[in-house]
Amino acid sequence: MTAQIPYDHQAELEDVLERCNALRQAPVPSGDALPEGYTGTLGHFPVYFPEEIAHAAGLLPVSVLGGGNKLEMKHADARMGSFVCSICRSTAELGLNGSLQSLSGFITHPICDAAKHLAGIWSRNFPEQLSQILYLPQNVNTPGAVRYVAAEYQRLRAELERKTGRSISDEALRASIRVYNENRRLLRDLYAVRRDEPWKLSCTESYLLTRARTRIPCEEHNALLGRALDAIGQRRQAAQDKPRVVFVGGFCEQPPLEMLETIDGNCYVVDDDLLVGLRWLTSDVPDAGDPVWALAESFVERSAASPVQHDARKTKEGYLMEMISSSRADGAVLTAAKFCEPGLDEQVAWSKHLDQLRVPYLVLEFEEKMTSFEQMGMQVETFAESLLFTLA
Amino acid sequence: MTTATLENAPAGAPAAAPFDARAEGQRLFSDWYAALADAPARGQPVANVFVMGNAVEILRTFDFQLVFPEINSLQTGVRKASEEYIRVSEDYGMSPDVCSYVKADVGLILKEQHHPAGQIPKADIAIASNMCSTFIKWAEIWERMLNTPAFVLDLPGQRGGNWQVRPGDAQHAADARWVEAQFRDLIEKCERITGKRFDMDRLAEVEDRVNRMVYHWNNVMQLNRVCPAPYNAMLDGLTYIGIMNVYRGTTEGVEFMRRLEDEIRGKVARGEGRVAQERFRLLFSGTPCYVSMRRLIELFETWGGVFAYSDYLTFAAGGMDAGELVYDTSRPLESLAEITALAAQRGLSNQFFAHERLAQQVRDYDVDGIVFHGIKSCRFVSSGMADTRDYLNRRLQVPSLYIESDLIDPRYWSDAQIKNRVDAFFESLHQQGGGAPLAPKTVAAEAGRAA
Ligand code: SF4
Numbered sequence: 001m002t003a004q005i006p007y008d009h010q011a012e013l014e015d016v017l018e019r020c021n022a023l024r025q026a027p028v029p030s031g032d033a034l035p036e037g038y039t040g041t042l043g044h045f046p047v048y049f050p051e052e053i054a055h056a057a058g059l060l061p062v063s064v065l066g067g068g069n070k071l072e073m074k075h076a077d078a079r080m081g082s083f084v085c086s087i088c089r090s091t092a093e094l095g096l097n098g099s100l101q102s103l104s105g106f107i108t109h110p111i112c113d114a115a116k117h118l119a120g121i122w123s124r125n126f127p128e129q130l131s132q133i134l135y136l137p138q139n140v141n142t143p144g145a146v147r148y149v150a151a152e153y154q155r156l157r158a159e160l161e162r163k164t165g166r167s168i169s170d171e172a173l174r175a176s177i178r179v180y181n182e183n184r185r186l187l188r189d190l191y192a193v194r195r196d197e198p199w200k201l202s203c204t205e206s207y208l209l210t211r212a213r214t215r216i217p218c219e220e221h222n223a224l225l226g227r228a229l230d231a232i233g234q235r236r237q238a239a240q241d242k243p244r245v246v247f248v249g250g251f252c253e254q255p256p257l258e259m260l261e262t263i264d265g266n267c268y269v270v271d272d273d274l275l276v277g278l279r280w281l282t283s284d285v286p287d288a289g290d291p292v293w294a295l296a297e298s299f300v301e302r303s304a305a306s307p308v309q310h311d312a313r314k315t316k317e318g319y320l321m322e323m324i325s326s327s328r329a330d331g332a333v334l335t336a337a338k339f340c341e342p343g344l345d346e347q348v349a350w351s352k353h354l355d356q357l358r359v360p361y362l363v364l365e366f367e368e369k370m371t372s373f374e375q376m377g378m379q380v381e382t383f384a385e386s387l388l389f390t391l392a
Numbered sequence: 393m394t395t396a397t398l399e400n401a402p403a404g405a406p407a408a409a410p411f412d413a414r415a416e417g418q419r420l421f422s423d424w425y426a427a428l429a430d431a432p433a434r435g436q437p438v439a440n441v442f443v444m445g446n447a448v449e450i451l452r453t454f455d456f457q458l459v460f461p462e463i464n465s466l467q468t469g470v471r472k473a474s475e476e477y478i479r480v481s482e483d484y485g486m487s488p489d490v491c492s493y494v495k496a497d498v499g500l501i502l503k504e505q506h507h508p509a510g511q512i513p514k515a516d517i518a519i520a521s522n523m524c525s526t527f528i529k530w531a532e533i534w535e536r537m538l539n540t541p542a543f544v545l546d547l548p549g550q551r552g553g554n555w556q557v558r559p560g561d562a563q564h565a566a567d568a569r570w571v572e573a574q575f576r577d578l579i580e581k582c583e584r585i586t587g588k589r590f591d592m593d594r595l596a597e598v599e600d601r602v603n604r605m606v607y608h609w610n611n612v613m614q615l616n617r618v619c620p621a622p623y624n625a626m627l628d629g630l631t632y633i634g635i636m637n638v639y640r641g642t643t644e645g646v647e648f649m650r651r652l653e654d655e656i657r658g659k660v661a662r663g664e665g666r667v668a669q670e671r672f673r674l675l676f677s678g679t680p681c682y683v684s685m686r687r688l689i690e691l692f693e694t695w696g697g698v699f700a701y702s703d704y705l706t707f708a709a710g711g712m713d714a715g716e717l718v719y720d721t722s723r724p725l726e727s728l729a730e731i732t733a734l735a736a737q738r739g740l741s742n743q744f745f746a747h748e749r750l751a752q753q754v755r756d757y758d759v760d761g762i763v764f765h766g767i768k769s770c771r772f773v774s775s776g777m778a779d780t781r782d783y784l785n786r787r788l789q790v791p792s793l794y795i796e797s798d799l800i801d802p803r804y805w806s807d808a809q810i811k812n813r814v815d816a817f818f819e820s821l822h823q824q825g826g827g828a829p830l831a832p833k834t835v836a837a838e839a840g841r842a843a
Contacts, residue, residue: 079779081796083489083768088775110549112525113744117776120744123553124783132552133744137570138522139546144573151566152548310528310544315535336487341771344487345494345529349536351485 009234016228020208023215024257025070028062030102035060035217039164040104042130045091045118046252047111047277047306049134050153050295052176052285055218056168057160059104063214063278066090069256069369079121085339086368087253088114092121104163105130107156110138111252111308112342130163132156140300141312149296157292173291179218181284186225191279193232195270195327199239201232203247203269204260210275243387245362246323247272248350249335249343251306255366262377263333266384271327273306280304307346316346317353324359331360331387333380338367360387411651417631420648424638429510431457437586438515440534443637443708444740445521445547447578449602449719449728452641453594454582459515460637461530464500464507465493469682469800471508478801491526492769492801494533501537514538516585519578521545523707523740524772543578547571548733549741553748557737559716564733572729592724598641599719599728606712608649609636613713615656616700617757619673620665622656625699626676627689628666633709640710671696672821675753677703677746677780678765678773681797684805691811692763695818701757703749711739743772746780747787754790760826761817766796768804791824793817 028041042059044051051061067073067090075096076089094100106129108118122131135152137145161167190209193201209228213221245267249255255274263269283302286294305311305319324332334350336343347363354361362383364376431438439456441448443463451458468474477499478492484502486495505512518540520531531542548567557564579590612632615622623629632652639645659665674692676699681688692699706713717735720727742749750762764781766774781792795813798804 079782080776081766081768081774081778084771084775092779110522110525113771114775116525116549116741116744117771119552120746120776121779123745124747124779127553130552133549135548135551137546138525138528139544139574141544142546142574142577144570148546148548148566148570148573151570155551155563307529308525310532310542312542316532317536339489341490341526342529344490345533348485348487349532352536 009231013228013231013235016224016231017205017208019224020212023212024208025068026215028100028102029060029215035220038217039166041102042160043100043103043106045106045108045115046087047109047308048136048280048299048303049107049109049277050156050299051218052173052180052291052295053153053157053168054160055176055179056172057157057164058166059160059164060217062103063275064091064094064100064106065211065214065254066368067094068254069371071369083339084114085253085337087337088118090368091118095122095126101126103129105132105160107132107134109134109136112340114341115252130159132159136299138310140309146293146297146300149299150290150293153292153296170291173295174287176218177285177287177291177294179222181287182222183213183218183225184279184281184284186222186229187279189229190225191271193229198244198268198270199237200235202261202264203272203274204257204264207257207260207272207274210278213278241388242266242268243330243384243391244268244270244328245331245333245387246270246320246327246329247274247333247335248320248323249333249337249347249364249366250274251276251308252343253337253340253366254368255335255337256368256370256373258373259364259366259370259376262373263380265377266380267333267387269333270329271323273304273323276304276306307342316349320350320353321357330391331362331383333362333364333383335364335366338365360390411655413628413648413652413655414631416648416651417635420635420639420644425507425509427457428459428512431513437517438513440515440518440531440540442520442524442527442530443633443710444523444527445545445732445736446710447519447545447575447732448640449595449598450575450578450582451519452598453591454586454588456516456582456586457513458638459512461497462493463634463638464509464512465496466682466800467509468496468500468507469802470685472683473508474683474800475802477503490769491530492799494526494530495769496800497530498533498537501533515540517581518542519545521547521736523547523549523736526770526772541581543581545571545574545578547736547741550737550745553745555737555742555745557734559730559734564730567733567737568726568730571733572726575725575729575732595724595728596721599721599724601643601646602641602712603718603721604646605636605640605649606717608646608653609709610713611653612649612656613701613705615653615660618660619758620663620667620670621673621698621700622659622664622666624666624689624693625702625705626680627685627699629699629702629705630680630685633705636709636712666698667693667696669696670698672761672818672826673698673700673757673759675699675701675750675757675759675762676765677750677762677777679704679708679767679770679799681765681767681805682800683802684797684807687807688810691814695814697818699763700759701753703743703746703753706749707740707743711735714738714742744776746776747783750780750784751788754784754788759790761791761793761821763817764792764794766794768796768798769801770799791817791821 038060042054043064054061066087076093281298285298305314336347477496481495481498518531520527534540
């Protein structure tokens with residue numbers, strides 16, 4: 001009889017996080033490396049993409065999140081103006097250097113003009129891939145928006161059917177919706193830990209756990225999240241004297257991991273908009289009835305917010321304040337990616353609003369390719385100290 | 393533009409007096425600015441609109457006074473005042489890396505709407521389409537700073553390369569249905585703001601005038617396929633598209649365009665070109681730098697280079713020259729939605745697949761080269777430009793030049809550097825055997841009625 005290995009939650013969590021970090025830097029799987037049941041991969045750009053449709057088509061949805069701070073730019077500098085944000089430039093680089101050649105397609109969205117241009121760059125350079133803009137509406141308030149989104153999803157469904165030569169049944173879509181509903185629930189649980197017991201889970205860890213979905217099937221991600229949540233639940237860490245903050249501005253270009261670690265070192269980040277597209281639908285999508293309609297209706301009626309989605313029901317200031325109050329934050333870290341027009345515009349609006357309400361905040365600009373964090377570290381430390389001082 | 397349209401549209405009587413498009417354009421612009429300043433006193437409702445995707449036809453039926461904030465911003469550049477407005481907005485907190493039009497406008501708000509051309513009224517509604525994503529962010533700024541309600545007009549654009557949508561096919565029908573739903577929503581909002589009932593007959597009248605303007609506009613554009621080109625698309629053309637926007641759907645607009653076409657036909661008949669000796673026919677991709685607009689043209693015209701076409705004339709005039717875009721005034725609202733959806737795909741959002749349109753225009757206008765003007769603050773125009781250039785160089789072997797500056801921020805205009813690049817471009821064109829005075833060409837068959 002073999003002795004049972006005692007469950008070590010810390011080792012378990014470290015193991016999961018190590019896997020997540022490896023996935024963060026992993027290439028897009030292709031050929032034999034494709035998970036079982038998948039015939040290819042479908043790349044999609046931030047913010048939101050209805051992954052269920054690709055999942056049901058047997059295409060692994062792969063979020064294309066730029067090149068981080070290790071990518072060497074060899075081609076894209078000559079193909080995109082110097083004033084374009086880093087995620088667009090590095091995404092083009094990943095295409096041009098061959099890292100994304102195995103994708104069956106690449107879908108971008110009308111979140112900003114730079115992102116829309118990626119579809120043109122793709123169609124000129126990789127004509128063998130399905131490169132398209134999924135025209136998610138910027139008006140979700142006019143009656144008829146759900147119908148339009150459903151038509152756009154049906155169009156995508158037909159495109160993927162043509163590409164894969166495999167029809168996507170309603171039943172397959174409902175099954176995918178159920179898998180993603182489970183994922184949505186797990187991610188909500190993850191964020192509840194951040195809000196209720198932030199000493200048990202840092203922003204960096206939560207980011208790594210969430211981001212893992214961008215390279216593996218959702219089912220596998222659900223299993224990983226389940227393991228992580230069990231282990232986190234058993235963590236016994238004492239609360240430290242750190243201020244509670246929310247982090248915004250990470251909805252598209254990815255802040256470097258070191259930046260998140262720097263903030264974690266000084267603050268409890270109790271809510272954020274990092275990878276918000278992967279958490280866009282805020283509650284379960286109905287898994288009965290017309291699945292495309294259910295996805296479309298969820299997009300219009302039960303979704304998150306970001307600077308690149310207009311919605312008369314959710315002002316940008318309103319959703320920031322909602323994040324702050326529901327997470328009981330003491331202040332906010334307002335970030336924007338360099339050259340990100342929507343993010344930079346919002347940063348001004350947010351800071352003016354917080355000024356009026358006398359909510360403390362710190363403004364940071366970042367680039368995915370940043371490698372030096374010393375100065376940022378000092379700014380964050382000073383901000384955290386001043387918050388603690390005011391709270392004392 | 394279909395031949396049918398060319399034949400069906402009214403020819404118009406020849407102008408009695410000589411027509412000076414520039415002077416007439418200036419007069420119309422002064423009138424417009426005067427009307428803006430007086431709108432609150434008249435109790436007239438005011439709408440902010442952009443040049444791409446703006447529902448002007450509906451707003452006109454409700455007698456809205458139209459404000460074009462892009463034109464206000466570019467005018468600060470033309471009047472050499474943009475730096476001050478931009479500085480005020482940057483002091484307020486706006487980033488150096490965002491659209492300078494937006495910044496000039498934020499400066500305008502901070503200066504209590506006082507513009508070099510006169511007082512700009514605050515709007516009762518703003519229409520922002522998704523054709524340029526910055527429009528939406530801009531309208532959100534008005535929501536915050538001026539309490540102006542924003543209506544986002546979501547136009548389904550070109551989805552991918554080689555996108556073929558034809559009037560009446562299933563995709564077009566689905567897109568038009570969504571646009572129509574939004575127009576109905578907008579009409580309700582306009583009724584609430586103005587206290588007036590929507591009048592379908594008036595919409596048909598406005599559309600009829602737009603049809604006539606577009607008819608003349610298409611002919612004006614096509615007449616520049618002639619060698620020598622009768623006008624410079626990036627100088628004279630800027631006045632023309634100003635009128636296409638500000639006077640869209642008005643009798644003054646129709647009259648201007650009619651007389652303009654007659655005038656240009658006259659020039660073609662007389663063999664008069666914009667430059668004394670046309671040596672190079674060029675295509676301009678991008679927007680002008682309004683603080684150095686004349687200087688930019690001078691750098692090219694001194695070499696005998698004239699811009700026969702620019703994609704700016706297409707997207708900044710609403711994309712209505714993209715073919716088959718004629719309102720059916722017997723079903724005004726449905727037709728408005730159908731044509732708006734088509735224009736969005738063929739004339740506006742196709743900027744994201746710019747190589748397709750440019751490849752066609754290189755042939756249509758028989759140009760010797762393309763000048764790409766990257767605009768620091770305009771991602772709509774610039775983000776894919778270098779890649780488009782690379783693609784066209786490889787596919788069409790058409791010589792091209794890439795220069796960079798800004799819409800209205802003078803800090804990004806580097807005269808010596810741009811001049812060097814322009815000169816080097818022409819020298820290389822010369823070396824490739826170009827540069828002799830070009831032989832006159834006959835009017836392309838598509839250019840409409842006989843001269
Ligand atoms: S980072 Fe900003 S500018 Fe860049 S693609 Fe994303 S939303 Fe657009």
